[in-house]
Amino acid sequence: MEEVTTEATVAEEIVEKVEEAAEVEEVSELEALRQALEKAKAQAADYLDGWQRARAEFANYKKRNEQERQELFKLANTTLMSRLLPIFDDFERAFQTLPRSLLSFTWIDGVALIYRRLQAILEAEGLTLIETEGENFDPLLHEAVTYEENAEHQEGQVIGEVQKGYKLGDRVLRPALVRVAKGEPVSGGEPD
Numbered sequence: 001m002e003e004v005t006t007e008a009t010v011a012e013e014i015v016e017k018v019e020e021a022a023e024v025e026e027v028s029e030l031e032a033l034r035q036a037l038e039k040a041k042a043q044a045a046d047y048l049d050g051w052q053r054a055r056a057e058f059a060n061y062k063k064r065n066e067q068e069r070q071e072l073f074k075l076a077n078t079t080l081m082s083r084l085l086p087i088f089d090d091f092e093r094a095f096q097t098l099p100r101s102l103l104s105f106t107w108i109d110g111v112a113l114i115y116r117r118l119q120a121i122l123e124a125e126g127l128t129l130i131e132t133e134g135e136n137f138d139p140l141l142h143e144a145v146t147y148e149e150n151a152e153h154q155e156g157q158v159i160g161e162v163q164k165g166y167k168l169g170d171r172v173l174r175p176a177l178v179r180v181a182k183g184e185p186v187s188g189g190e191p192d
Contacts, residue, residue: 074169081127081168088122089163091115130165130176132158141165143175153181 095115102108130141137144137156145162153159158178165176 074171077125078168078171078173081122081125081166081173084118084122085166085174088115088118091118092164126169127173128167130167130172132161132165132176132178134158137178137180141167141172141175142178142180144180145177146179147182148179149183150181155181155183157181 091111092115095112098108132142135142135158136154137158142158142165148159150159157180159181160179161176162179163174163177166173
C-alpha cells in the first residue's frame, strides 16, 4: 500500500509540476503579448506623430505657397500700375489744358469716359492718391522738389504739388513731387 501511496504522491507532484510549468508558460506568454502590445502602441504613436508632422508641414507649405503667390500677384500688379500712371497723368494734363471751344464735341466726352473708367479700375485695384495740400512733409510719401520761403505756411508744410503721388495698398507706388515751405531766414542780430 505504501507503494501505491508513493506512486500517488509522485503522480501528484508530477501533476503539480506540470501545472506550475503551464502557469509559468502562460505568464511568460502573457508577458510576451504585453510587450508586443506596448511595442505596437509605441510604433503607432510614432506613425501618428510622423503623420501629424507631415500634415503640419504640408499645411505650412500651402500657406507659404499662397503667400508667395499673393506677393507675386502684388508685384505684377504694382509693375502694371507703375506703367499706367504716366498715361493717367497725360489724361489729366490733357483735360487741364483742353480749350473750352472743344468741350462741346462728343468725342471729348468719350475720351473723358475712358479716363474715368481707367481711374475707376485703378482705384478698384487699390490705387489711392497721396494727400499733399496742407500736409506736413513726409519723406516716405513726398519728394521735395523745392524749398521755398512762405509766410503763410509753417516750416515743413507742403505748399503745392508738382506731380501727384500714389499708393497701392500700404506701399508707395510713386511719391508725390511737392514744394515745401522753409522757415524764414534768421536775422543777423547779435546773440544775447
